[in-house]
Structures are given as C-alpha cells and as structure tokens.
C-alpha cells in the first residue's frame with residue numbers, strides 16, 4: 407500500500423526517536439513559499455559572500471559547481487509540523503565556500519538572502535564544521551525550482567524555514583538581522599528539538 411501525505415500522528419517506530427516534539431511524518435514534499443517561484447537562470451545566477459554587506463567573494467554557476475561537493479541523508483522538519491526523513495541532498499558545504507573565498511575572520515551572524523525577497527538569519531557557528539550546505543541536488547537530481555533550485559541553503563538541524571531557497575547572498579554580520587519569518591513572530595533560532603517555533607518559545 408502506498409500512503410501519501412501525513413501518515414498519522416504516531417511516528418513510525420523506525421523514525422520515532424528522530425521525530426521532534428509536535429511533528430509528524432510526511433512522505434510528500436510540500437512546497438512552502440512566500441510568493442511565486444522566481445525564474446532563476448544559471449546563466450545569470452551568482453552567489454555572493456558578503457561581510458557587513460560588502461562583497462568578499464562571488465561565484466557564478468560554473469565556478470560554484472566546480473567546488474567540492476558533498477552529499478548525505480538528512481531529516482527535515484518544517485514548523486508547520488511535517489517532518490520528512492532520509493532526504494538525500496548534495497551541494498557545497500559552507501566550510502568549502504568560506505575556504506574558497508579565503509574568509510578567515512567570519513562574523514558570528516549570517517543573513518541568507520534569496521532571489522524572491524526572502525531571508526533568514528542564522529548563527530555562523532551552526533554552519534561551520536557542520537553539514538550545512540548550499541544544496542543543488544535532491545534525491546540525485548537537480549533541485550526542482552519550486553524547492554529552491556538551482557541552489558538553496560540547507561541547514562537540517564533547524565526548522566526548514568531557515569533553509570533559504572533560491573539563495574543569492576550569504577551576508578556575515580557582527581549583529582543579528584532578523585529574516586522574513588523572524589520579523590513576523592517566528593523564533594530567532596528555530597531548534598525543532600526545543601520546539602522553538604515562535605518568538606518567546
């Protein structure tokens with residue numbers, strides 16, 4: 407039998423210990439976007455790495471896809487209460503990007519800024535020395551444009567709203583600049599295991 411969508415409130419035994427509080431499994435891959443899917447063309451695509459708004463390095467698609475890639479399986483958790491297990495992603499780790507830019511003194515905060523006007527804020531320490539990546543592939547195929555293709559941030563340990571789709575800029579900053587949802591009442595950090603859904607939780 408094939409079950410689509412939410413498969414019930416009680417977690418499958420196999421993933422029970424990997425299900426954060428208040429989450430349930432989906433086998434679909436819902437699309438959650440603040441607006442229409444932007445047209446992002448790899449011929450004009452670029453990823454800028456900035457420090458306090460000043461460009462420290464920039465990759466075009468050819469340069470970016472020449473960087474070392476890594477791939478792994480992750481569980482992803484959306485604040486709207488779905489979790490999806492063992493999703494397979496590949497892309498370029500944040501460490502690899504910083505190394506390629508030659509950035510050593512990296513400020514503690516990060517704004518991930520997207521082509522659709524979206525942004526999210528993160529802590530640099532959660533992205534360095536971790537599996538956080540700019541993902542270009544999902545399930546072995548080029549990332550679907552509705553899921554943020556050609557390239558999105560992926561920070562699996564935080565709620566999925568942190569993983570900015572259609573990523574254009576990584577802006578490292580000395581102080582926190584709240585992103586799209588963080589300025590609209592979402593938690594500034596967003597740890598699914600602590601149920602940090604909304605501000606004050």
Ligand SMILES: Nc1nc2c(c(=O)[nH]1)N[C@H]1C(S)=C(S)[C@@H](COP(=O)(O)O)O[C@H]1N2
Pocket residue numbers: 435436437438439440441484485520521522524525552553554566567568569570571572
């Ligand atoms: N650029 C951009 N990134 C975004 C969003 C968005 O609207 N625009 N939505 C966020 C939210 S709330 C979630 S849950 C995930 C959804 O990713 P998906 O559509 O691939 O499931 O992307 C996040 N990243």
Ligand SMILES: [Mo]
Pocket residue numbers: 438484485486566567
């Ligand atoms: Mo979300």
